[in-house]
Amino acid sequence: MEFDFVVKKRNSTRSFKNKKASWKDILEAIDAANQGPFAGNQNDLKFLIVEGKEAIKDIAEICEQDWIKDAGIIVLICSDEKNLENMYGERGRVYSRQQAGAAIQTMLLKLTEMGLDSCWVGAYSDVSLKEKLKIPSHIQIEAAIPIGYAKEHEKKKSKNKLEHSLYWEFWGEDKRQKHHEIEREIDKKV
Ligand SMILES: Cc1cc2nc3c(=O)[nH]c(=O)nc-3n(C[C@H](O)[C@H](O)[C@H](O)COP(=O)(O)O)c2cc1C
Numbered sequence: 001m002e003f004d005f006v007v008k009k010r011n012s013t014r015s016f017k018n019k020k021a022s023w024k025d026i027l028e029a030i031d032a033a034n035q036g037p038f039a040g041n042q043n044d045l046k047f048l049i050v051e052g053k054e055a056i057k058d059i060a061e062i063c064e065q066d067w068i069k070d071a072g073i074i075v076l077i078c079s080d081e082k083n084l085e086n087m088y089g090e091r092g093r094v095y096s097r098q099q100a101g102a103a104i105q106t107m108l109l110k111l112t113e114m115g116l117d118s119c120w121v122g123a124y125s126d127v128s129l130k131e132k133l134k135i136p137s138h139i140q141i142e143a144a145i146p147i148g149y150a151k152e153h154e155k156k157k158s159k160n161k162l163e164h165s166l167y168w169e170f171w172g173e174d175k176r177q178k179h180h181e182i183e184r185e186i187d188k189k190v
Contacts, residue, residue: 020072
């Protein structure tokens with residue numbers, strides 16, 4: 001699929017058919033997510049793949065989102081920020097969350113490209129999930145991704161208009177200026 005098409009096609013699926021995704025496809029999506037980028041080239045990610053029906057039901061309960069129980073597979077994307085924190089202090093912890101977010105999005109896009117459906121789930125009790133899945137307390141659970149085949153694709157919501165998200169050259173400046181005008185502004189400020 002063409003990149004722009006995949007980006008626009010990806011959406012959150014919250015109802016799954018009774019058809020399980022192949023674990024080999026899941027590995028392919030994880031492999032894509034695991035390509036980075038990574039701050040200081042420190043890949044601190046771990047992917048926990050959950051296929052057991054009972055465990056999936058338990059995760060749905062912990063997330064308090066009943067639809068999750070119909071997913072055939074859930075991948076938990078986790079990170080261990082220790083190395084990054086040792087290297088960069090508090091900022092390293094921020095990097096760890098940021099690179100996990102990048103990996104999650106790559107994974108969602110790869111799943112979309114392979115014809116699979118998923119949803120980024122971030123609402124859960126960390127403590128309960130860690131206890132249930134034997135995840136050590138120092139590990140961050142960045143997201144749970146239930147994966148399957150959509151019963152039906154939710155209608156794509158109209159996305160934010162790009163112009164509402166843009167500033168030009170300076171914070172708050174929402175009009176693009178001609179280049180010489182920008183230089184004049186900078187001259188005035190120095
Ligand atoms: C950090 C984060 C946490 C999210 N947590 C949940 C969640 O717990 N449950 C859920 O149904 N969707 C969750 N979502 C998905 C958003 O609701 C969804 O991306 C948003 O409504 C836009 O819809 P779209 O993904 O179809 O474009 C989460 C998304 C992000 C980025």
